[in-house]
Amino acid sequence: MSLREIKPGNRGYLYVNSHPTGCTAVVDRMWQRTPDPAGDRPGPVALVIGSSAGYGLAATLVGLRAHRMRGLGIAFESAATERRTASAGWYRTARTAELAAEAGADFTFLNGDAFSDGVKDEAAEQLAARFGKIDLLIYSIAAPRRTDPLTGEVHHSVIKPLGTDYRAKTLVFEDGAPQIGELHLQAADEAERDATVQVMGGADWQMWIDALQSKGLLADGFQTVALSYVGSDITAPIYRAGTIGAAKQHLEDTARAINTQLKGSGHACTVVAGAAVTQASTAIPSIALYTSILHRVTGDSWQATVDQAAALWNQLAGDAELDLDDQDRIRLDGWEMNPGVQAAVRAAWGQADADTIATSADTDWFRDQVGQLYGWDVPGVDYEVAAETTVPWPASPSSDV
Template sequence: MAVIKPMIRSNICINAHPIGCAKETVNQINYVKSQKAKRGTKTLAEGGKGPKTVLVVGCSTGYGLASRISAAFEYGADTIGVSFEKEATQTKGGTPGWYNNLTFDREAKAAGLKTATFNADAFADETRATIINQIKEWNTKVDLIIYSLASPVRIDPDTKVLYKSVIKPIGQVYSGASLDMMTGKITQASTQPAEGDEIPNTVKVMGGEDWERWIKQLKEAGVLADGCRTIAYSYIGPSLSHAIYRDGTIGEAKKDLEKRAHNIDASLKEIGGAAYVSVNKGLITRSSSVIPIITQYLGVLFKVMKAKGTHEGCIEQMERLFAERLYTGADNSPAKVPVDSENRIRMDDWELAADVQAEIDRIMPTVTEENLEQTVDIAGIRHDFLAINGFDVEGVDYSADVADMSKID
């Protein structure tokens, strides 16, 4: 038995609270249920025509988890999820995603929904074969595939070579303010430019090759429904972060993802389907927290957007993606999706609005350790960072002993 406190260093939290993770996942489910009631969305059982069987590749946290929750609890979809998590034991904690998956499965089953979650390497052909068998076992076909993988490494299924991704600028050193969310300290951080094979290796891990492979193998197995759509997630962000993100190694990977979306789209058109990249809003995540300038930018962004009433977290954004972009036809049926000139869905429209960015440009140069409370939503980004790991979640007694680290109740 032990009291679990967050173990944090330099914007990285290395542990998770099982009860807190479960509670936070339930909070997201309850939000979607409230939106369903507000919008009058019909589930399949209520005569709706939304998604029936949804596959989420990278289902355990962030946008992937939020997408799975939206599909299941607003539309009544059966879902299959895959992610690679560290499993908890009675005495050793698991990753936040492991607890999130346990909670999702528990709540979906209680709601009478089919759910299957696989703790496996989503890059492996063996995992794809397992998923295909599960779809066939359910005697169904998939009509929506969410691709939301974020991984530092990938083993190529053909060559068995291990590739590693890096978050680095290209061509020159990148320097920017680094805000430590927990201490409020601001330092100048520099990141050296990518060297050697770091750019192609990052594209190999975080680009669209694996997404394309997923769709190809699912299609060849005959488990895609007519009209099946697939969506992968990306980020562009403001010009001030382009050197480290959009024009850096991760940006090159995202550009590859967007390019391959066109190939996948052409393939799915043969069965009346489509492929999209959704460009989402910047949020506090396990990876964004360690990129120079990003944490400070997000702190200012949150403050500005909350003042305007347009701030969204993962679950708010994914619920809006489903309800206001994907399933806008009669009885929530799939309808024409609004896209930009590159066939991308722009969920970052509120973040990149001219008035929002103008206010951020005004505030960013003025931020100091002394005026953090006035210029940055430090409480908001700190809460989001902790909540990802199951801490600072309302209704959880963090002074209580946790007798079994593998249980979520």
């Protein structure tokens, strides 16, 4: 037991600690927003890679509650120490596992580096022993670095433009007050571009398919999706036309390669999600300002990650038609890319300055959303009460008593 009174510690949008009670409350709120189960049919056997945060967490919660998903989630999180809390994803996973158990779901979690061969082997062993084959793989990883298991080389991703330098407005908070800052990033060189593709492209997704297929674990009609993003032309220079965009293009190329490999026995595609405040997105320059303006413009039409995950699951389960674009990508971003919405965002972006930022963008909402990624600023949580920081990772089937 390790009861502590915890205070938030952060550098900009990065928090160095998390609040277990707050993280639990965040998961509970997402669970309550998830649709109720549709019928009593057994759910698919699924592997969710990146199940503790962002769209991966949302897809896990929707799969468990609304579609009776069985299977395994993989995340890479850190436990609490004498000096630090556990990572937010650790606490979120612990609560997700409790909700899964309460719902009677046969689902467990593996903590480890999904890029490694060891985790691939362990996941395959668990899935083979418990289920035989899997119906679905959801790939949702955003990482700063990746060690290539074949070469041992460590690749580091960068967030930079390609071709020309990038100058743009950015949202910063000075003493808690929103301010407009100016950003200047130099263009990436070829080595930085290639390294980012190695980390955030489709290489690891392909390795997962190879590993599972070689062990005979892909069911007939197997589906796999990888989460991606396109976004607005406002953010294109730093996103879709930058190093991350090169990685996302590689991810889409990988989907086509996997389809060829599956030879009609399954299907792979990328999923273009809409904007969201996630631990990954807050690291991208200018995205904070863009997302704050977008939320101001969309209001009640804003689609949270759980809403988008519910739409995705409905399509994967056959309850709704696949919403595919001409590049065979599932689109969940129609609410964001609506021409009227984008025109309004573009106008507000152009006018945003020190005098108008408070009215042109939902800056308070954005700041609270960032805090909630780590369990802070969650309505209803009493942060003056000591919280238990030493929370066990969910037990694996082999350790069940």
